[in-house]
Amino acid sequence: MKLALKVIGGIALAIAILVGVLLWRTSQFGAKADTQAEIALPKPPAFDVAAAAEMLGAAIRIQTVTYASGDPKPGADQPWTDLEAALRARYPTVFAKMTMEKILTHAMLMTWTGSDPSLPPVILMAHQDVVPVNPGTDADWTHGPFGGVVADGYIWGRGAMDDKGSLIAILEAGEALAKSNWTPRRTVIFAFGHDEEVSGAGAQAIYALLKSRSVTPAMVLDEGYAVLDKYPLTGKPAALIGVAEKGYISLQITATTEGGHSSRPPRESGAIRIARALVALEDKQMPANLSAPPFNQMIEAIAADLPFTTRLAFANQWLLGSFIADQVSGDASANAIVRTTTAPTMMTGSIKDNVLPQRASAVVNFRIHPNDSIASVTQHVKDVTAHIEGLTVAPYEGGIGSEPSPVSSMDSEAYRVLEAVARSTGGGAVPVAPALVIGATDARYASAISKDAIYRFAPAIYDDADLNGFHGTNERLSVENLGRMITGYAQIMMALGS
Ligand SMILES: [Zn+2]
Structure with missing residues (x-):
């Protein structure tokens, strides 16, 4: 009995300390953002x-x-x-x-x-x-x-x-x-x-x-x-x-296969390979980084105006980081500012309903976060689709995009x-x-x-x-x-x- 009480007391104390740390960190979060001396602005000239x-x-x-x-x-x-x-x-x-x-x-x-x-x-x-x-x-x-x-x-x-x-x-x-x-x-x-x-x-x-x-x-x-x-x-x-502003690259993923009549389709046509590649890219997004600039500084600067629970979560990323990452990733606008986005845009296959494509392809447009580069995005696409046979990855129409x-x-x-x-x-x-x-x-x-x-x-x-x-x-x-x-x-x- 005594031991059980001690254990419960210990857990209660640990929870109290944890809550205390969470609240203290929340109260400190963003507090230093406004300490810079404000510049006194000159009086503008007259205009009509x-x-x-x-x-x-x-x-x-x-x-x-x-x-x-x-x-x-x-x-x-x-x-x-x-x-x-x-x-x-x-x-x-x-x-x-x-x-x-x-x-x-x-x-x-x-x-x-x-x-x-x-x-x-x-x-x-x-x-x-x-x-x-x-x-x-x-x-x-x-x-x-x-x-x-x-x-x-x-x-x-x-x-x-x-x-x-x-x-x-x-x-x-x-x-x-x-x-x-x-x-x-x-x-x-x-x-x-x-x-x-x-x-x-x-x-x-x-x-x-x-x-x-x-x-x-x-x-x-x-x-x-x-x-x-x-x-x-x-x-x-x-x-x-x-x-900062995001970079831009469109990559074309192409599956070259035999083609032929659709009455005797192969086990894995080019269209299926492209579909697999797009699903793989959708499931394995480029990583989000909530503690890199400018996102972390932005959150600190607006901290005082954030709803309490949001502020508490951002102030305690050591504990709640993955929870916030999920929340942020679920919102299209927020997602776009924390990671390189992956957007399949153009897809092509065969030109007739009973002809298998010899070349199936998809163009995927990436808006590149400052943490990434054209090279790292290209490597990501190659890595994520490496298990799919017969694919090539190249910049769309030879464009080099912008870093x-x-x-x-x-x-x-x-x-x-x-x-x-x-x-x-x-x-x-x-x-x-x-x-x-x-x-x-x-x-x-x-x-x-x-x-x-x-x-x-x-x-x-x-x-x-x-x-x-x-x-x-x-x-x-x-x-x-x-x-x-x-x-x-x-x-x-x-x-x-x-
Ligand atoms: Zn403009």
Whole structure:
């Protein structure tokens, strides 16, 4: 009896200690995230947001739509010429102060040489092109997709958010600064690609040129994240700064077999081998890593706003790690930020219902987490399908894809300026968290000149309705957000460039 009591007492004590440790760790989790000294932001120059909204509308009416790599084709590039003319007409002061280099005909590289050219420059990016509107959906728009209408507090149309809003806001900020007689100490560069939505050849050429000039920037800022009005993990506002973006590779798995008549099928046809390979890849996903940057820093930064149970779980990964990994992997959006994703997309076999395929194949698209590489993904596919006979694995159409970007620094002056601008954009009280961008942006090409100073953020607040317009119907930018962006870009140039 006494022994049993002792054992029970011992277990109770152990549980109490365990609970104590769990709770203590939960209370400490994320506490150190907010200790960095906040940068005091400069007062932005005066600007006319109503006129800027009309200018964004005008830019939307100029249909710089790209459909395929190589766009715009020679002879079909009048909209790009028109856009440049419109920008020059509206922003004469900043165009006069900056030198312009046209790269691959329409990409713009603008340089505002600082008074101390030895300082690493600040590079602000945006792209001139937009995605098409799905045929047959024009009528679903509240205002026409290329009307550039300013109504109900919004500028409506394709490109309002992605990415003419940033293009116009950066130039508005530059014009306002130039007119106020501000001169940069650090060189300020604007890099405006012309074809981000198809291949980003413009940005690629711009960064190849800057690399040849040995330019090493203090900051490269492109699109990617913003302040989210409602962040899915917390249900509250959060500012996300993209510090890395995923890579991209499509691999084609091919099974070559004898073929023949389907009335006498072999035990394992090419189609079955491909099916086995896809199931094997589905069952054995690339590993998730919840304790690697930027995911771990993101969770710490938003810890205070997480529901208690979620915070407790993340604070105690030593005990609950596999439980969290399962939860995260079950959610498509969360899964995409913690691992390289595996997505079979195209499958081919025979061309007739009674003919066996001689070559069956599947294309699998991988979005590569910064923990992985094209080589490690390719090796993973070979390993996981090694037990299936007669398969070859090769890059789809010989494409080499793109490696994931390096993870940029969260300790730099550039990051602290962005953090201050992001917090101020969000009204002061929002958590600011580093994050992984899961799509591709022109910023990936900036890796040619920087391993640790590339960021993806627009100083705007987006709600769910705004985000639905991204590449979709009713893309729009609020006039208030345009004002925030002009303010934010001006403050970034002043805080870093003065
Ligand atoms: Zn974009």
